Amino acid sequence: MRKLLAAAFLSVVLPASALANDTSAHFAAGGLIFVRTDSISMESEDLYISPSEVRVAYKFRNISDVDVESVVAFPMPDIAADPHSEVSIPDMASDNFLDFTVTVDGKAVEPTLDQRVFAAEVDVTDELKAAGIPLFPYGDAAEQALAKVEQDKLDDWVARGVVMIDTYDVGEGMKDHYVPSWTLKSTYWWKMNFPKGQQIDVRHSYKPSVGGTVGLTFVTDGAVQGEQRDLYRQKYCMDAAFEKAVQKAVNAAEENVTPYYENWISYVLTTGGNWATNIGTFKLTIDKGKPDSLVSFCGEGVKKTGPTTFEMTAEDFYPEKDIEILILDKPAAQ
Known part of the structure; x- marks a missing residue:
């Protein structure tokens, strides 16, 4: 966005129970992509x-x-497979792992799902399909299918970075297991007709991938400080009021007890620049979920509109930056 202003909105802060230090990564999704055109404008x-x-x-x-x-x-x-990383995926059992839906002028559209798999930037989709291997790299299905593949093919896939060997115990002692090492690329697409001069209403929704960590990574030695704080100021536009509320909570908490844990949400907004004109009217609503949570993100002219919601609007808007959101939630009471 052209001017980045903090939107850190505060609540009463109370001490909470200690939790283990754990981190979950997240994925950035966004809006629709359309080939650059001079014929279609995004009015809002x-x-x-x-x-x-x-x-x-x-x-x-x-x-x-x-x-x-x-x-x-x-x-x-x-989706890049990594057996040593905790990744936030809303629905691991489905190809539609973000539960994506879309309507055009109020009517549901059944989009086509295109999926390809890459290892070392080489497309290996057909090889995996021929061997009966599910393309989704997380969950048990792919690993169970790999266990049935002949050894010479597995050795070839290990050498090419398609799979890797992970050693762990499932109750039978330490054993080697072949696990995915590929990257899955998925795109939903559909054809649309835009009649001349007419307005078309398109809506879509999905469940975001929410990452986070237990504890506060931008607090060092009991104070909001350090390199991570500097990074968060730039990424999430943390301002003095937000940092003051966090520091107050840290000071009030018992020793070795964290008052908040972090949640991260990313939204790819820059694809909105592919239309014939700037976005006529852009409205952004951020909902932090819980009234006693804290939220920080970059925006201009942000206003609080409810116990958990904050809004900004802009006219003739060009999306220069993607949206990064930091939400601090209190740990559940013990």
């Missing part, structure tokens, strides 16, 4: 982001004098 975008749901409502208009048919796409975040 209404974006709502919370820890449980992302909703986007667009109004498009064909500003040319002919009908336009084109492909619209929603790229899912890349």
Whole structure:
């Protein structure tokens, strides 16, 4: 965004129980992608982001004098397999792991899912399919299928970075297991007709990937300070009021007890720059989820609109930066 101002909104801070130090990574998703065009303008975008749901409502208009048919796409975040990383994935059992839905003028659209798998930037999708290996790299299905693959093929895949060997005990002593090492790239897409001069209403929603860590990584030796604090000031626009509230909570907490844990949500906004004009009216609503949580993100002219919600609006908006949100939640009472 053209000017970055902090939006750190505070609540009463109380001490909480201690939790173990644990971290979960997250994926950045965003809005729809459309091939750069001079025919279709985005008249408005209404974006709502919370820890449980992302909703986007667009109004498009064909500003040319002919009908336009084109492909619209929603790229899912890349899923890079790593058996040693905890990754926040809303639904590991489904190809639609973010529970993506879309409607056009109020009617549900059944988009096509395109999935490809890469290892060392080489497409190995057909090899995995031929061997009966599920493309989704997390969960038990892929590992169970790999256990049935002949050894010479597994050795080849290890050498090429398609799979890796992970050694662990499942009750039978330490054994080697072949696990995915590939990256899954998924995109939903569908064809849309934009009649000349007409406005089209497009809405989609999905469950965000929310990462985080137990504890406060930007607190060092009992104070809001250090390199991570400097990084968060830039990434999340933490301001003095936000930091003061966090420091007050840290001072009030018992020794070795963290008053908050971090949640991170990322939204890829810059794809909104592919239309014929800037976004006519852009509205952003951030919902922190709980009234006693703290939130910080970058925005301009942000206003509190409810116990958990904050809004900003902009006219003739060009999305220069993606959205990064930091939410601090209190640990559950013990």
